[in-house]
């Protein structure tokens with residue numbers, strides 16, 4: 220199946236742009252080439268961010284309900300001060316002794332189950348998943364990988380091979396099998412059992428083809444599959460991959476760092492302890508810092524034969540920045556805020572849905588919400604979803620769409636989002652809904 224993985228993307232020539240934006244678009248195409256995409260039919264030229272707000276070149280404010288990188292708020296002064304302070308003192312890598320990276324590792328490990336004893340640092344989530352795969356291959360002797368049907372795990376050559384949401388232009392590896400996400404509409408009321416059975420089926424198929432399973436890797440809130448936020452979905456699937464000699468990797472790049480309003484990590488809601496946990500995006504609130512937490516026994520084989528060095532991963536500035544993010548999450552009580560404001564948000568969307576039947580199922584946990592947009596006869600409606608995304612952009616609210624059909628509004632604001640911000644969002648969404656034919 221060929222599909223555009225970004226149905227909301229700007230298409231050159233589709234709309235008339237003011238001269239300044241048209242010039243930037245032309246320069247961008249000339250300098251960056253054809254593989255990049257821009258959000259929105261009318262692209263945004265952002266110049267500044269503060270808290271939950273982003274500002275364009277004309278000074279117009281946009282409420283950010285999508286950007287899960289700046290998760291403690293854009294340009295948080297404490298994070299910026301920590302980053303700048305360390306950059307002014309020493310910016311170096313992990314081949315010298317330095318307290319920062321060790322304190323960061325210890326602080327992160329303290330948030331994880333006791334069985335997870337080591338932290339390794341990278342610059343991006345893609346690199347963390349790539350490293351996880353190398354370690355898993357060494358630990359298991361296998362190569363087979365199981366992912367969900369519309370998963371996204373990153374951009375390196377080996378990780379793109381198990382990121383089906385990149386679309387038909389990026390073929391999956393012959394050693395990769397996909398399973399449906401734990402969607403009760405597809406797998407039955409007991410989605411956990413259905414998911415475990417699907418993973419077992421994938422294991423059996425790998426073996427039939429002579430491929431030894433190495434990993435099951437899932438985003439623990441199934442973001443790109445359309446957001447599946449129910450708890451207790453993974454135990455059976457994790458047991459199945461372990462029984463087959465493989466490992467379970469929790470990809471926390473999207474749900475991690477408190478977004479779900481229940482502890483720091485999405486996997487904990489499923490009652491499982493992963494073999495490895497990859498993390499990134501919100502970890503540095505905009506600074507590129509990511510990492511991999513793992514059980515010591517998993518890295519024993521790899522560590523005996525390979526050495527690991529990543530020039531920028533875990534550098535002193537990255538460590539200072541990520542430590543400041545952890546401090547802000549704790550000191551501003553952001554996990555509790557994600558739970559409280561997320562519940563308000565979900566209530567407001569359900570109320571709106573009672574008056575607008577195109578708003579179908581809502582799946583929400585903390586400040587991660589997925590709202591289905593449907594045709595009058597209940598089918599996924601990517602076209603109307605794109606109209607909402609672009610209409611909200613024109614109303615000063617930034618959002619995007621997700622899911623295999625692109626019909627799920629993906630709502631993922633900074634963890635500092637307030638009740639007033641929710642009211643603003645709902646007001647603007649109401650306006651856009653009223654304008655629909």
Ligand SMILES: Cc1ncc(COP(=O)(O)O)c(C=O)c1O
Pocket residue numbers: 342343344345346348371372373374438442470472473499500509
């Ligand atoms: C679930 C998930 N894993 C991994 C990645 C890759 O992270 P990065 O873009 O930092 O390489 C992403 C990025 O969107 C992601 O959403």
